[in-house]
Amino acid sequence: MRVMDVSIMAAGPWTAALLGMLGAEVIKVEPPAGDGTRWVAPTQRGMGTNFMSMNVNKRDIVLDFKKAEDRAAALELAATCDIFVQNFRVGVIERLGLDYESVKRVNPNIIYCAISGFGETGPLAKAGCADYIMQAYSGFARLNGAPGETLEAFRFTGFLDLTTASVATEAVLAALLARELGGAGQKVEVSMLEAAMEIETTRIAEYLGGGLIPQPRGSESPGIVPDRAFATLDNEVFVTAHNDAEFAGFCRALERPQLADDARFQTNRLRVANREALFNEVAPLFKARPALWWQRVMRREGVACTQAFQFETFRHHQQVVMNDMIANLATRDWGTVSVAGTPWHFAQTPCAVREPPRPGEDTAAVLAQLAARKEKAGA
Amino acid sequence: MSVLKKIRIVEFADGVPGPLAALRLSDLGADVIKVESAEGDWLRNAAPALPGSEMSAAFFELNRGKRSVVLDEKLTLSALLKIADVFITDRTPEQLAALGVTGIDAEPYAANPKLVRVGISFWGDRGPLRLNKGSELAAQAMAGYTRYLGSREAPACRLGADVACAGTGIFAVQATLAALIARAKSGVGQRVTLSLLNSLLALKSIHLAAQSDPDVYAGPRVGGANYPPERGWKTNDEPIFFAFGGSVGAEGRPGWVKFCEEAGFNRLLDDSRFDKIGRDSTGYGIHVQALRAEYEREFARYSAEELVALIRKHTGNAASYQRADQALVHPQTTALGVVREVAAAGGARGKVRAFPARFSNMQPEIKGVAPKLGEHTQSVSAELSR
Numbered sequence: 001m002r003v004m005d006v007s008i009m010a011a012g013p014w015t016a017a018l019l020g021m022l023g024a025e026v027i028k029v030e031p032p033a034g035d036g037t038r039w040v041a042p043t044q045r046g047m048g049t050n051f052m053s054m055n056v057n058k059r060d061i062v063l064d065f066k067k068a069e070d071r072a073a074a075l076e077l078a079a080t081c082d083i084f085v086q087n088f089r090v091g092v093i094e095r096l097g098l099d100y101e102s103v104k105r106v107n108p109n110i111i112y113c114a115i116s117g118f119g120e121t122g123p124l125a126k127a128g129c130a131d132y133i134m135q136a137y138s139g140f141a142r143l144n145g146a147p148g149e150t151l152e153a154f155r156f157t158g159f160l161d162l163t164t165a166s167v168a169t170e171a172v173l174a175a176l177l178a179r180e181l182g183g184a185g186q187k188v189e190v191s192m193l194e195a196a197m198e199i200e201t202t203r204i205a206e207y208l209g210g211g212l213i214p215q216p217r218g219s220e221s222p223g224i225v226p227d228r229a230f231a232t233l234d235n236e237v238f239v240t241a242h243n244d245a246e247f248a249g250f251c252r253a254l255e256r257p258q259l260a261d262d263a264r265f266q267t268n269r270l271r272v273a274n275r276e277a278l279f280n281e282v283a284p285l286f287k288a289r290p291a292l293w294w295q296r297v298m299r300r301e302g303v304a305c306t307q308a309f310q311f312e313t314f315r316h317h318q319q320v321v322m323n324d325m326i327a328n329l330a331t332r333d334w335g336t337v338s339v340a341g342t343p344w345h346f347a348q349t350p351c352a353v354r355e356p357p358r359p360g361e362d363t364a365a366v367l368a369q370l371a372a373r374k375e376k377a378g379a
Numbered sequence: 380m381s382v383l384k385k386i387r388i389v390e391f392a393d394g395v396p397g398p399l400a401a402l403r404l405s406d407l408g409a410d411v412i413k414v415e416s417a418e419g420d421w422l423r424n425a426a427p428a429l430p431g432s433e434m435s436a437a438f439f440e441l442n443r444g445k446r447s448v449v450l451d452e453k454l455t456l457s458a459l460l461k462i463a464d465v466f467i468t469d470r471t472p473e474q475l476a477a478l479g480v481t482g483i484d485a486e487p488y489a490a491n492p493k494l495v496r497v498g499i500s501f502w503g504d505r506g507p508l509r510l511n512k513g514s515e516l517a518a519q520a521m522a523g524y525t526r527y528l529g530s531r532e533a534p535a536c537r538l539g540a541d542v543a544c545a546g547t548g549i550f551a552v553q554a555t556l557a558a559l560i561a562r563a564k565s566g567v568g569q570r571v572t573l574s575l576l577n578s579l580l581a582l583k584s585i586h587l588a589a590q591s592d593p594d595v596y597a598g599p600r601v602g603g604a605n606y607p608p609e610r611g612w613k614t615n616d617e618p619i620f621f622a623f624g625g626s627v628g629a630e631g632r633p634g635w636v637k638f639c640e641e642a643g644f645n646r647l648l649d650d651s652r653f654d655k656i657g658r659d660s661t662g663y664g665i666h667v668q669a670l671r672a673e674y675e676r677e678f679a680r681y682s683a684e685e686l687v688a689l690i691r692k693h694t695g696n697a698a699s700y701q702r703a704d705q706a707l708v709h710p711q712t713t714a715l716g717v718v719r720e721v722a723a724a725g726g727a728r729g730k731v732r733a734f735p736a737r738f739s740n741m742q743p744e745i746k747g748v749a750p751k752l753g754e755h756t757q758s759v760s761a762e763l764s765r
Contacts, residue, residue, distance in 0.1 A: 186738055203540055208440070
């Protein structure tokens, strides 16, 4: 499998990176000015860490789409690929001559993945987008915050870009399977808007099916009780009981087994209706002992309970290390950089995360390959 | 065409991740048999319920078009797995062995070598936490997500969206499709494992890299966890978020001056604290906190809609903070056909979201009606004995 990636920033590049992790040969095509993520803060030994994390498992060539010869080379390259990924603003790709119809003409079997902010039709089709814009537009930010507040943005920029890349990869693989089973190539359209709504799925269902206006609930969820953070003698703990059996375990861990039989708390729906009453019963108990204790006893009773972690405390955690959740890549120029491990682990077709390329390092080799191919075809 | 038309999926998973994965594969044409314990998937009992029903709205959204079976002497999991192409489960190999299914984590799976086995856990397939219970909330806390909301002085907040669960569902669809592609060549299935914690760390790749060994302490990817809560800029109605002079191209987007002129914000043009492309004072710029109030003084004369239109006109990015219910009826969302009406139980109609991508050659099939617990036990049993 060969992927041509002419996207920049995050949503497009990580789509191609995921395909690279699955084993495809990915060729990233950068403009002469470079993918802007090379300069996004922070850098590490001069290279944008954003660029490094979004462009693992790729080769890298530089083409200037303003030049006719480079546009021709791009189409020649597209003719040798199975998948094409772009995330230009709607309308721009046609001007570059790399829209689906043009690429299809040289490669009818191509899976052409177009990633946009708001979709390719509709009044906002051409509006600019970014993670924080879609957090605002899609309702994502208005699900966050303390009870009584109306919104809070997730100060973790790029999350919805990576969500979009995940949905795009899902769609590309569906189209690829269809092709492997004898179907033709096709165009796949993915928008940040639809991806954001996919990640909001349960909260949107709460409105579409249940008629509730989705709003911030602090650390609680609308669906199940108990499912929230509790203050303890020291650090907060995050505790969830999904069903009645886990709730009974929760009560035993708190040394209040009788709470499980309390008429107000016998079923999840009752606990949801009486969530304040339950909180008032158990909050003082949590406050009396430290987080460590609650993690021990909740574990014994089969109830989810953890403390909050951060990069420095989870990066060496045995659980993270043993499951290869983080890949520490020794790069040639920029030192060791930590990026995501693969989100899936295949028993028979293992995946790997490989260091990001030096910008443009494969230009000569890829162009020579194209020239040789042309010569062969001409001979 | 439906790419998964001949694919049969056995889903034995509760809550969101496994069911979301099987739902999307169902949209692509697969036949999904949902196996439930006698108590049923806990998501059935979540709040809120569909009007006039005991079934939760989230359960309906994630399980429409599936058949539900409860195992008994006549209908065993082993028998189901013999006729399946894909098995999606959140049960451990030990739990499955207790149900008579051994070797689910062996290669190949002797009872049905073609079977693709997708295993979803909270914390990963190995390691000291392997058998610990987890949850959406616990995964968010452990993956360091809760740090990027609220402030250290206040009680912790979660992301309102179930990002660990839905993210894992999306990755599980990828895993299934990739394994089916490999199977189309090799003829054999394989096991793929995923976890909620792994998914959240994957979706955090930008931040992992940013915190590796940064040259300078700069930008939200290093400092974001310690910023104050971000609630945008107030207007005379809804708050907005906006940004000029993004990182695209060296000169950024040049509209800030014209935007200020047209809006009548000449005061800001003369203020030396504002750079003249708007990069530092908008978005996640370095002077946003210090200068937010200056913008808000001016924005008080405008509605969010007016400002957003004006900013977009001058090449900035902007959106007002909508609630999800408002976003769903916005003309852009309706133009994309995000919401579909399907059959619900008892002849009623229900609204759900369509497949989140568009294909030029395939039309996902958005099915209706989510099953009652064990509704199809007998019919599936009969099908198996045929």
